[in-house]
Amino acid sequence: MDEMIRKRLHWHSRRGMWELDLLLLPFLEQRFDALSEQDKALYVELLAEEDQDLFVWLMKRDPCGNEDYQRLIDMVIANAEHGERDQFKGL
Secondary structure (H helix, E strand, O other), X not given: OOHHHHHHHHHHXXXXXXXXXXXXXXXXXXXXXXXXXXXXXXXXXXXXOXXXXXXXXXXXXXXOXXXXXXXXHHHHHHHHHHOOOOOOOOO
């Protein structure tokens, strides 16, 4: 991946809420490169959402209502809950 794109993604994964940083940054570093091109584009779209919405979705307070986003959100949550283990089987 182009270094400039990586830096931009890192910057956009840093949010105004510490809780979001703790979920998004590790996902970017640990899992992003293994995503399909479609899921990579979806992650970029997800980052355009408001922090308040991301917080509610990532803290499992409400589903987001978008199936594709929810699948990716579930991956981010699974990465945070299980770290380096291979938790994406079946998602």
